[in-house]
Amino acid sequence: MTGTVKLMYFAWVREKVGMSSEDAQLPETAKTVADVMAWLKTRGPEFQAAFENDTVIRTAIDQTHAQHDATILNAREIAFFPPVTGG
Amino acid sequence: MTGTVKLMYFAWVREKVGMSSEDAQLPETAKTVADVMAWLKTRGPEFQAAFENDTVIRTAIDQTHAQHDATILNAREIAFFPPVTGG
């Protein structure tokens, strides 16, 4: 099962992609969070819409904030969401 | 009854002078708070002890903070106390 990772979507990213999470088989060429977002955009119009302006999207790897250039090596869970607005 | 003013003492000033308040007939030469303290010191050893180091003593005229050089003209109530320590 190597290569399978859980993808999580929150807030308007979740609404646009139409799901809150999925188990995905990432392409072997995807080494960073940015690579994953580039691949997600190819998966259909809803993903293209969600990740169109991908610089605003925040990401976390295994429940820790991560930059877009962070490596996804050994990642089990990658999350995509808008800037947080709690408090 | 002109010339009669209520003097109030708080905290260790009160303890040293041995009373919390009194109605006093101030000398006509007393024009400022400092003049009143100088006069109080002449009224006995307990007053001398209380006002010995009079620069640390804070004062209020008619329940408003006042400097030592403030005029006591028309004052009805003059209070003497250590720096405040509430809160």
Next chain:
Amino acid sequence: MTVSVQEADFNVGDETSRLTDGNTDIGAVVTFTGLVRGGTDTNPAATMTLEHYPGMTETELERIEAEAHDRWPLAATRIVHRVGPLQPGENIVLVIAASRHRQAAFEAAAFLMDYLKTKAPFWKKETDNAGQGAWVDARESDNIATDRWQNPSKTRR
């Protein structure tokens, strides 16, 4: 347990007592309560819905709390954040910082809120009376507020 993410309301008095009862080393307690504001006449907010990232939220709040304890001499802290639908006037978030002296308590409470606002994975959606929903935008002022804690010489004791 000093971090809670819950649908239920909280009471600032009860939460404060729980931190301070029996601890006579505490001289200062600062609490911050965030509430849902009503909208304007032209843009009434009927409901605020709080979404979060279960698991990461708690981890992130505990990390923020630990950082506050590293920076200030705190006797106790507490963070409660509500999730789910909330009406105007309802509590959203509670932060408490307790210390011997007031400066540490004030600074730590402000720090906790600034970091929570920019790091903890919560998202607010406003739904107006017509049922129209809109995700609340992040505020640049919150990032600026958080950045002020980055200069260690100014903030570390």
Next chain:
Amino acid sequence: MTVSVQEADFNVGDETSRLTDGNTDIGAVVTFTGLVRGGTDTNPAATMTLEHYPGMTETELERIEAEAHDRWPLAATRIVHRVGPLQPGENIVLVIAASRHRQAAFEAAAFLMDYLKTKAPFWKKETDNAGQGAWVDARESDNIATDRWQNPSKTRR
């Protein structure tokens, strides 16, 4: 009545609710509670007795409160200060500042405490277990804390 000088205890939850209930313009409430700390092993403080200047105290607290409202956009404030004998762990003072946004609430609560500490006519006397009493000295750090609000360009909105 937003200023109270009383022997009775207060409850921060009840006092907060009284300020915020029914006011959906409030988005942020900051409370400060000051408590009697226990002494050290070598210098245990058995009782703290609070003396004040009835009449002037209330006037001064109301003046401080009015100044906070001049400086920040506040929806509500509250000051409660206890007098008489108090044991370690007991509440001494409560300050609440409520506003639309958190920065005003935090700053106003800190301002109210700094001014109260240096302007309001209260005096603390500590009595140890042997019955020995000592008036608490004023702290220079409190004057410094108050002075920081003197620069209008930094503090006024």
